[in-house]
Structures are given as structure tokens and as C-alpha cells.
Amino acid sequence: MNPQGERWTTDQVLALAPDDASRKAGGKLASPGPWTETGADEGAVWGLCRGSGKKPYQAVIDIKGPAFKCSCPSRKFPCKHALGLLLLWAGEGTAVPGGEPPQWAGEWLAGRREKSERAAGTAAGGSAAARTPADPEAAKRRAERRLQRIGAGATELERRLEDLLRTGLAAAEGAGGGTSVENGGGSWDETAARMVDAQAPGLAARVRELGSTVASGADWPSRLLEECALLHLLDQGFLGRERLPAPLAATVRSRVGLTTEAADLLTGPDAATVRDRWLVLAQQDSDDGKLITRRIHLRGERTGRMALHLSFGGQGRLLDLALPPGLVLDADLAYYPGARPLRAALGERHAPAAPGPVPPGCGIDAALAAYGDALRDDPWLDSWPVVLADVTPVPPRDGTGWQLADTDGESALPLDPRSLGRTGLWRLAAISGGAPITVFGECGHRGFLPLTAWDPTPVSL
Template sequence: MNPQGERWTTDQVLALAPDEASRKAGGRLAAPGPWSETGADEGAVWGQCKGSGKKPYQAVVDIKGPAFKCSCPSRKFPCKHALGLLLLWAGEERAVAAGEPPQWAGEWLAGRRERAERSAGAPSGGGAPSRVPADPEAARRRAERRMQRIGAGATELEQRLEDLLHSGLASADRADGRGSWDETAARMVDAQAPGLAARVRELGSVVASGPDWPARLLEECALLHLLDQGFLGIERLPAPLAATVRSRVGLTTEAADLLTGPDAATVRDRWLVLAQQDSEDGKLTTRRIFLRGERTGRMALHLSFGASHHPLDLALPPGLVLDADLAYYPGARPLRAALGERHAPAAPGPVPPGCGVDAALAAYGDALRDDPWLDSWPVVLADVTPIPGRDGAGWQLADADGESALPLDPRCLGRTSLWQLAAISGGSPITVFGECGHRGFLPLTAWDPTPVSL
């Protein structure tokens, strides 16, 4: 084995960057000039980067996490120094020599190893967070009270939808229309139903948002009505569908319960990282990591949340393979999963197998049948070529035989991702991972032959 471990690609490093500015700043530091005392071993990379002060910044990366530490004051994780160090290490083998970490890097790495060992040896197993046992009776009473509050909120929302339909959808296009929806969403928050609140806000954004908005508003109202009715009659639903309804209104399951509870069921596989996406909503950062099981072929979505500009628990660039246990959250079409025990460090993986356009649409249709509130379903498309649509109407991904094509989601039009996709293809078929939904296909990663985040 390479004494420095499996070397990452430049695209895998850049996929970790929190924003475009960090990518550019890290790229400027991807040269030996500002660095000193660099080194690497099988699990880490370290070095000192000259800055504006007298003392250089000390940066170290645990590539098995990955995790990052730097003495600079940046609030971005990873910072430009960590990115520059990784780019230097990934770019040329001789740029960062193998060696033993200095004291300042070794202490931090040793602390991480000790915490990992304690977590692995804990009774909860697999690194799942341990919790103080709760009073079962008190927990049952709290759950009942919340169900009652959500039920009252769903009943109130049904009345709001009925009033809207009686007065006509055109009545939603009023000066105070958006304020009315915001007020209704706030009422759903008070009812402890954040899922209903989010869908109500979406209704407010549809009003007067472009041509045919009344038709789209009617569609969203119908889906919201279906969710309301599903929750109000949840005791009559099959268990998987009832679990889906509970998650859609905002009732969540603790990851520790999934991994270590009495009904815990984990799936071990070699999980290929297909994409990692960060999005910010105010002060909250959400990270979505898409995975595909090498043996099972199952898709999985790992979600993590944190304060804006603070490091999240897990960072996995596309193209890595993770030998680990996953526990799926309950539902009629399980996708979200909690990460359990990791049996080996992440390592570079192969290009994932994919399907054609027709199979991708069928996969989305099957998922939508089980969960009618799905916006999209993750799929890997193989041997597709980006082409302009007819009469200049957007872009499409066409099968190799040219008989089937999938329109690209309008959200990617005009973005650099579209031109990246076209440049990677160069008119030839490629493998693309993304989300197939009612808006079209939203590309997230392409292979050329290594993964490129779009």
C-alpha cells in the first residue's frame, strides 16, 4: 500500500469546499511555496502555511474522517489552508513526503483516535450516541400530547384549504396573501408540525409565481390535503405508510434508536459516495450525502445539520467507498439512513453502475407510488449525452440510442453545472448521478472517469 494511504483526486478535495470562494482560495495555496514541514502518513496530512503574521498556520487533516484542524481564525470548514494542503498532497506524490507527524499534529490525531476507540467500545456500539434512559411513561405522555397538537394543526389547515377552494384560487393572489400563508405556517410551527409548516410556505411561494400558477397551487393544495387526511386517519394506514406520513409532518426518529433500539436493523455494505451537497437556510447548514450499496444496490441519503460556517460531523467527497453499517429510517420507501459502525477507512471506489432514461423514470414512478410527497428520487444514469432540447427548449440527457431523453431540471439551467456537464461529455456518453423528479433531472456528479461535483 502507498505509505501515505490512497491518494485523493483534486475533484474529491474540491468537493469538500464549503463554497466557491474557498475553492479558489485553496487552489492558490496548492503549491509548495507557502508550505513548510509538510508530511503525510496512511491516515493524515499536515503542514505549516505562511500567512500574514509572524507564525505560520498549522493545518492537519485526518483523511480517514475526514476531519480538519487549522490554527487560522477562519470560520469555514475546511478552511483554505486545509484545502490547499489537500490539493498539494493530491496533485503530486513528491510534493508531500511520507513521515511522522510533528507534536502539534500528533496530539490532535491521537485525541481523535482515543475518542473513536471509546465510541467503538461503548455499549451502544457502532459509534451511536449514548443517551440517559428516559422515563417510558413520561415519554409516552409527551408523544401523545404532540400527536394531539399536530392533529389540531392538521384540522385547522384543512379548514384553511377548504376556505381557499370555496373562495376560489384567484383569491390567493392578494396583497396580503403571502402574509396569510406565513401566519398559517407559524400556526403549524406552534402545533409542532414543521413538515406541514414547510409545505404551507411552499404554497405561499407558488402564488402569482408565473404562468399557470393556479394549476400548480391546486396540485400543491391537493398534496397537502392528502397529507392532512393521512395524519388524521393514521391509525388506519399500513405501518410503512404511517411512518412516511409521520416523517412528512415532522415527527422524527432518533438515530440512536435506529442503530441500537429494540427494533434496530442495520445493513452492512460497501457504500459508494455518489454526491455531497451543502445548503444554508439562515443560520442552519444542511449536508446531504448520497450513497449506493455495492452489494445491495440500495440508495441511501445521510443528512447532517449544523450551525452556519461550523464543521459538520461527516464529510465524504464523491468517489469514496465506505465499508459501514447503515440503519434506514422507517417509511414506505426508505431512503434516509443513519451511519453506524465503520469497518474500514474510506477508500477510492469505482464508477457506479447506472441505468437508462426509461429505467430512471420507472424508478421515480415506483418511489412516488409509495410516497406521493416525493419531489425526486436518486438515480445513476449510464451512457447518456447532454444535448440541447428541441427548438431551444432547455437541455436533455439522451440515451445512447437517442430514443429516450430526460429533460434537465430548470434549476440547473444557466448554472456552471450545465456547462461542466457539457464539457465533461464533449458530445460522448457519460455516467451522471442526480435526482430524477417532476421538474426533470438535476445532475449532481459526473464521472470523467473520476467523479466531478456539479
């Protein structure tokens, strides 16, 4: 095996950057000049970077995580020094030679290994009793009270939807600039706050979506009616959940905001994991000012199953899990319950992440069929992840928007309007150069949102 482990590509490193500014700053540090005492082994990369102070910054990366440590004061994760060191290591040559980590790097790496071993021991058994509530009956009563509060919120929301439809959708625009639920009634924000009080954040989010739909462009009444119908369906599904099949009932519970703990999925009495070599298809970060959400899309090499890993950070919490596109992870996943499972918790890893192949894909018709099948099981689904093979990006022409076309030209898929303002579309066209390529993204009612293309290595869009 390579004593420095499998090298990543430049695009895989840049996919870890929290923003464009970090990418640029990291790129400026991707040369040997500011670095001393660099080194790497199978699981880590380390080095000292000259800064503005007397002491150089100590940067170390656990590439098996990956995880990052730097003595600089930056609150970005990873910082520009970690990115620069990874870019230097990913390049050709001997700028980062093999060796043994120095004490300051070895201590941090040993601490991570110890923590990982403790977590593995916890997952293997013996910790379930420690997580068992001291008073199971009290926990059961709390869960029942929450279900009652959500039920009361869903019932109230049903009345407000009935008032809206009785008054007419046009009144929603005229009463308060598109913010009123009914003529003379409370605002969408007020109704959403009521759903938060009812401990139903999923309902609250859909109510806010209603408010943003009003007067949002041409044909907004049709879109508002569709959103009202989906919200009514979710309300009725929750109120009648006891009559639903178990998988659909689980989907309804998750859509209103009831979640399952990852630890219960991995080690609970009903735990069921899927081991596979999971190819990382995309990593996306979004920041609403309060919370950073990281979405990592995976595809099983053996099972062909799609998976979505979510992690959250904010208010001083760093996102520890970072997996750039193109890596393969031999690991266990536990899917959250639902009629069409997609979100999954990451369990035991059986080997370090390593570069993987270009994923197999399908045509446009098969992608639409996959989205339709998923939508049949989960009618509140916005999109479904798919890998498209042998498609060509087509820029706007003759009054049409951006599209992806099959090689035979018989099928084309419009691109999601959310991607139209991104330079990534022209980057996608440049990668293609008019030739068919493989693209991963989300196929939904708005169109296809491209996230990663292969050239032949993965490029984040």
C-alpha cells in the same frame, strides 16, 4: 499499502470546499512554496503554512473522517489551508512525503481516535440504559401531547384549505398579493406559524410552498391545486395514521416533522443496520442563513440500495462529516423507517474510505420507472436519486431546454429548471464532448437535476 494511504483526486478535494471562494483560495496554496514540514501517513496529512503572522498555521487532516484542524481564525470548514494541503497531497510528486506526525498533529489525531473508540463502545452496547429517560411514562405523555397538538394543527389546516377551495383559487391571488389563505383570512406565513406552534414543521414548510406557488408564473392555479391536494392527503394521512400500514404511517409521521433519533436507529431495541461498501455519489451543502444542511448521497456496491445522509450545522456548529464523491466507505447504515426508505444514519466504519469505481447506471426509461415506483410508495416525494449510464447532454435548441439523451436517441429527459442557471451544465457538456457519460442526480417531476459526472473520475457539477 501505500504508506500515505490512497490519494484522492483534485475533484474529490475540491468537492469538500464550502464555496467557490474557498476553492480559489485553496488552489493558490496548492504549491510547495508556502508549506513546510508537510507529511502524510495512512490516515492523515499535515503541514505548516506560512501566513501573515510570525507563526505558521498548523493544518492537519484526518483523511479517514475526513476531519480538519487548522490554527487559522477562519470559520469556514474546511479552511483554505486544509484545502491547499489536500490539493498538494493529491497531486503527483513528493511534495508531501510519508512520515510520522509531529506532536501537535499527533495529539489531535490521537484525541479523534479516542473519541471514535468511545463512540464504537457506546454503539456496541451498554449505553442504552444511559439514554433511557429517567421517567419513561413522562416521556410517553410528552409524545402523546405532541401528537395531539399536531392533530389539532392538521384539523385547522383542513378547514383553511376548505375555505380556500370554497372561495376559489383565483381569490388567493387577488387577496393580499398572493399571500392570503382566504378572502379576509390570515396569510400563508401566519398559517405556517400556526403549524410551527403545533410542532409540525413539515406541515409549515408545505404551507409556505403554497404561498410561493400563488401567482408564480403561467398555470399557477393548477400547481396550487396539486399542492393543496398533496397537503390535504398528508393531513388526512396523519389524522388517520392508525389505519395505515406501518411503513406508510412512518412516512406520514416523518413528512409532518416527527423524527427518529439516529442513536435509536443504530442501538435501539429494533436497530437493524445494512453493511455494504457505500460509494459516495454526491455531496451538497445548502445554507439558508441560519442552518447549513449537508446531503451526502450513497449507493451500496452489493445491495444496490440508495441512501441519503443528512447533517446540519450553524451558529458555531461545524459539519464534521465530509465525503467527496468517488470514495467508497465500508460501513453500516441504519435506514430511517418509511414506505420507501432513503435517509440513513451512519454507523460503524469497518475500513478507511478509499477511491472507488464508476458506479453502474441505468437508462432513462429505467430511471423514470424507479422514480415512479418510489412515488407510488411516497406521494410527497419530490425526486429520487438515480445513476444514468451512457447519456449525452444536449444543449437547448429548436425551442427545447437542456436534455439528457440516451445513445439511441429514442429517450430524452429534460433537466430540472433549478440547474439551468448553473455553469455546471456547460461543464457537463464539456466533460461529455458529445460522447456518452455516466451522470448521477435526482429524477423528479421538474426533470433531472445533475449533481456528479464521471470522466472517468467524479466531477461535482
